[in-house]
Amino acid sequence: MTTIDKNEIDSLPWVEKYRPNKLSKIVHHPNIIFALKKLIKKGQIPHMLFYGASGTGKTSTILATAKKLYDDDINFMVLELNASDDRGINIVREEIKEFAESRNMFKNGIKLIILDEADSMTYDAQFALRRVIEKYSYNTRFCLICNYMNKIIPAIRSRCMQFRFSPIGGESIKEYIGYICEKEEIQMTKKGEDSLVAIAKGDLRKAINLLQSVTMAFDKVTEENCYFTIGNCTPQEIEKLVKVMFDKKKNFKKKYKFLTDMITEGGFSLADILSSFHNNIVKNDILKQLSNSQIVFMFDTLSNIEDKLNYSTFEEIYIGAFVSVFVLLYDKN
Ligand SMILES: Nc1ncnc2c1ncn2[C@@H]1O[C@H](COP(=O)(O)OP(=O)(O)OP(=O)(O)O)[C@@H](O)[C@H]1O
Ligand SMILES: [Mg+2]
Known part of the structure; x- marks a missing residue:
């Protein structure tokens, strides 16, 4: 295996530097880790389907599983493919065939094929894959990884043991970034920590990337620095x-x-403000003071503005539209 020296490790992005290399270091998914350890111990790895939101540990978990299964033989026993590869299923099928059929001089046993981004495969490709999975089951296990389970055809789902990766909870995010802060000797305030959790919304990769960006620009991780x-x-x-x-x-x-003062002075975008504004009012008591028709009018109009902002290059007009909602609101009963 290729060895990485200390300087190379230090220059890695933190999401890679701190990617857990052992199952025991994966946070927030104790049931999944327990089940995987048990399957590894029994030597009964099934075909698997990992699904869930971004940055929740799917790739890290399968890599740590592969490491535990194969250790130094990982390069001969594991094939990592990106299923969304636009070269098409035929090429992928060829690669799989070659890998599955090749005799291994170093080790006998079941091989592992990791197919990341499986949900971006066309249905035709998924049907073709179903046959491939069956054909090579005698010496190969597949681990499909995706964000959206409903984009995987039932025929594939039913062939796999499914593991759902839920968004990472606030406490687990704090634990992980706390560990990185300790290693990197970073100062972080309580509010800075809360901000990372609030911004990450369950995506640990996002939290780690933001922590690294803030640290590059500032001496301390505070709420203001995170939002800035x-x-x-x-x-x-x-x-x-x-x-x-x-x-x-x-x-x-x-x-x-x-x-407009807020936007020009802070250099913010209306789209970002709209999203934070929405998150604030749904948690706020303000909705209790509004009638049903006012609430419907407000959300309907704000969602139209949000939709149009995605295609527009002229943000100013939507600032007016946004404010108009809160002027017209009180004309409604
Ligand atoms: N459960 C977890 N335990 C420990 N670290 C995690 C976990 N989830 C995410 N991370 C951290 O975030 C980084 C990204 O995680 P990973 O690549 O495993 O996410 P993913 O679920 O595969 O995301 P995507 O769906 O975007 O591919 C990792 O390098 C690791 O540092
Ligand atoms: Mg991944």
Whole structure:
């Protein structure tokens, strides 16, 4: 196996530097790890399907499993393929055939084929894969990895043992980034830690990448530094915006000025503000003060603005549209 020296490790992005290399280092999925360890111990690895949101440990878990199964023989016994490869299923099938049929001079036993991004395969390709899985089951196990389980045909699902990777909980994210902070000698405030968790929304890769970006630009990880790094406003700033927008006494002009000042001074985008604004109001008591028709009107119009913003290069007009929602809102009963 190729060896990596210390300088190379130090220059790796932290998501790679701190990628868990053992099953025991995978956080938040104790049941999955327990089941995998048991299967490894029994030597009964089934075909598997790992599914769940990004940055929750699917690739890390299968790599750690492969390491445990094959140790130094990993290069001969494991084939990693990207199923979304646009070369098509025929080429993938050829690679699989060659790998599965090749005699191994070094080790006997079941080989492992990892097919990442399996959900981006066409249905035709998945049907072809179903046959391939069957054909090589005598000496090969497949691990399919995807984000969206419903994009995998039932015929493949039923051939695999399924493992769902749920979004990583706040406590596990804190534990992991706390460990990295200790190793890298980083200072982090409590609010900085909470911000990383809030921004990551269960995606540990996102939390680690953000931690590294903040550390490159600042001496300390604080709430302000985290939000500044992602180019978004802090929860306090959003709180103020919510107050202004729902203030019946403020007219269009005042609300509009507040929002445009916030956007120009902070260099924020309306799309990011809209998303944080939405997250704030759904948790906020403000909805209790609105009638059903006001709530429907508000969410319907805001979702239209959000949709159109994705295609528009002229953000300014949507600032006006956004503010108009909170002026018209109180004309509704
Ligand atoms: N459960 C976990 N335990 C420990 N580290 C994790 C976990 N989940 C994610 N990570 C960290 O985040 C990085 C990305 O994880 P990984 O590549 O395994 O995610 P993934 O689920 O395969 O995501 P994607 O669906 O985007 O491919 C890893 O290098 C690791 O540092
Ligand atoms: Mg992955």
